[in-house]
Amino acid sequence: MLEPDGRQSLRRRLLAFLLVPLMAMLFIESLITYTGALVYSNSVHDRDLAGSAETVAQMMQKEGLDGPISEQARFLLQYDPEGHNNINYFSIVSQRHGLLAGSDKLTPPSGLGLSINGEPKLFDIMLDRRRLRAAGMIIDSIHEEGDQLTITVAETLRDRRQRAKEILLLSIPAQALLIAAVFVLVWFGVRIGLRQLDPLTARLARREHDLAPIGDADVPxxxxxxxxxxxxxxxxxxxxxxxxxxxxxxxxxxxxxxxxxxxxxxxxxxxxxxxxxxxxxxxxxxxxxxxxxxxxxxxxxxxxxxSPDHDDGAHALIDLARLVPDLLTLRVHEALAAGVDLGYEGPPQPVWIDGDRTTLQELLDNLIDNSLRYAGRRSEVTVGVSSDAKGAMLSVEDNGPGVPAAFLARLGERFFRVPGSNEEGTGLGLAIVQRIAERHHARVRYVAGSEGGLRVEILFPPARTTKKDGDA
Incomplete structure (x- = not known):
């Protein structure tokens, strides 16, 4: 739901979502009420219909039927005491003499199973394209021994339906009033409930440049x-x-x-x-x-x-044994100019990691820059790749002067430079390596080289993705 300015209104949306089910409930309740009223009306009329059949049977047993039924008796049988234009039918059939009075089409079905002098039984019948509800019974004739009379009394269904409609029309206003009252209560409830957001709104409005967490104190x-x-x-x-x-x-x-x-x-x-x-x-x-x-x-x-905007989901499956040699070829001329022997050691089979090619290149460049700058001329720098069950490892080792053991733990700090170093530097290269490694969930380890220099090891976890580097 939209406000006059075109914005969505939570209050109106909630009320609309509640109004539709309430109207549906009113419709369903009306159907249930009408069905129940019709069942009740049928039950009452069935009892009256059975009573009419018993009344005719009593009249026949007391007075008998020697000739055609009188107009007064016919009027009483067809009379509707409630005045609802209900049309009544009857028939009295002798087993020996046939139809004595009433309609010859009003005959109980053969399979109804009427018992002699028993209770009336109810059934449905079609007469002149009208559906009727009828009650039938069999009694012994008092004027002729061995003869039996079949008495049937029927009526149309108009009065039954009219009674059910009257009950429905009486119940609808009460139900509508109840649903309207519920809707008003819900409207007030939603309005009051949304006021619980006012303290939170006021607290946030008092902030200017405060980015502290909101917290859960007064939050629904x-x-x-x-x-x-x-x-x-x-x-x-x-x-x-x-x-x-x-x-x-x-x-x-x-x-x-x-x-x-x-x-x-x-x-x-x-x-x-x-x-x-x-x-x-x-x-x-x-x-x-x-x-x-x-x-x-x-x-x-x-x-x-x-940057916190780094997307770890962009990592792909990268083969270090293929990537590292490709990147080292770009640094050979620079190593020759610096008088450094730059080499590579790695397995022939792939070494897979989850990573980003661009940042991995930046990581390797900073490690090589650090070795070329501090190892000195006529030194050797070896870049190695290996793997085991715990993951993959990228290492860069030189045979330069190395770093005293007391300062190994501080490598990777921003702007830290080993005291006594004569080479110019920013103190940021290994810090960049440290952050890129953290982005790859890898660990950085600084240890003394086998020939006295510095060895930097990047330990990557096992690969998890399935998309290979360079795949479409």
């Missing part, structure tokens, strides 16, 4: 699913706002130093415009610009990895 049970859904939305909004604030704070923290350096070198070039000074300042500006670009890219990557 029926709308708990709605408020809990809103609480979930608030939680996602809080996460997104916290992520935005963290990104702004991280960007300000990480870009402050390069921007300050850029300003210093620009001012130095302006104050001393000699070619040597300008060239040196431009070299520093280029390096600081590259650092700022890398930092902003890493911040964006970390923000994407932490």
């Amino acid at each position: 049970v029926e709308i708990l699913p709605l408020t809990r859904t809103i609480d979930g939305l608030f939680a996602r909004l809080r996460g997104m706002l916290a992520l935005q604030e963290r990104f702004i704070a991280d960007a300000a923290h990480q870009l402050r130093t390069p921007l300050a350096g850029l300003r210093v070198h620009v001012e130095r070039a302006q104050s001393d415009p000699t070619p040597e000074t300008v060239k040196d300042a431009l070299q520093h500006i280029l390096r600081l610009t590259q650092r700022a670009t890398r930092t902003s890219g890493q911040l964006l990557a970390l923000t994407r990895a932490q």
Whole structure:
């Protein structure tokens, strides 16, 4: 149901849903009332009809029938005392002499089983295309020994139906009034019931920027699913706002130093415009610009990895033994330029995991960047893939200087860099790896390499999906 402004009204919808069943109940109740009234009317008329047959039998036993029935007796037999234009029929048939009075078509069926001098039996019969209700009985004739008289009295069904209609018309107003009263009570009940939402509405109206959960304190049970859904939305909004604030704070923290350096070198070039000074300042500006670009890219990557809008349902079945070598070929030239021997170790058979190809590439790139940056020239970096019953493992190991055991637990924290490292970095690469691994329900483990360097292991759970990477 719509309000005048076109909006749906819960109150009107509830009342409409209740009004239709109530009207249906009135119709069904009317049918039941009419059926019951007709049954009662039939029962009363059947008793009267049987009584009329017994009256005629008593009259015949007392007075007999020597000739045609008198007009007075015929009037009494066909008279309707209730005045409802009910048409009555009768017949008196002698076993020996045939029809004595009444209609010759009003004959009880042969299989009715009438007993001599017994109780009248009721039956239905058609006469002149009219359905009649009749009562028949057999008595001994008092004027002629051995003769028997069959007495039948019948009437139309008009009066029975008229009585049932009268009872129905008497009951409908009372039933309609009762249903109207119920509807009014329901209307007030719905109106008062919806007022229970007023405290919750007022509490939410007093909020400005508060995204705290609504809670269940004054919330009716029926709308708990709605408020809990809103609480979930608030939680996602809080996460997104916290992520935005963290990104702004991280960007300000990480870009402050390069921007300050850029300003210093620009001012130095302006104050001393000699070619040597300008060239040196431009070299520093280029390096600081590259650092700022890398930092902003890493911040964006970390923000994407932490985004609550990530859809785990988009994961597909990916073969690590096929994906990792393909990605490593893209980094060979960079490894050669850095003087690093980049290699791969993995099984020939597929190693399946549930994952997202794009973020897995970003994870592997950050691990390789970390090894190329800190392992040093003439070092070796080995990327490995393996699997067992517990799942799959992706590892990146180098034989560089490694990380002291005291700092292994802190790897993966944002902006953490191992003290004493001379290489420039943002401290975000392993943090991005950590978040992407969490998106894949994987664990990250940092251990010392077999040759003294650092070994990073990503432990993936067994694959669950059935759609293979690259399938339509």
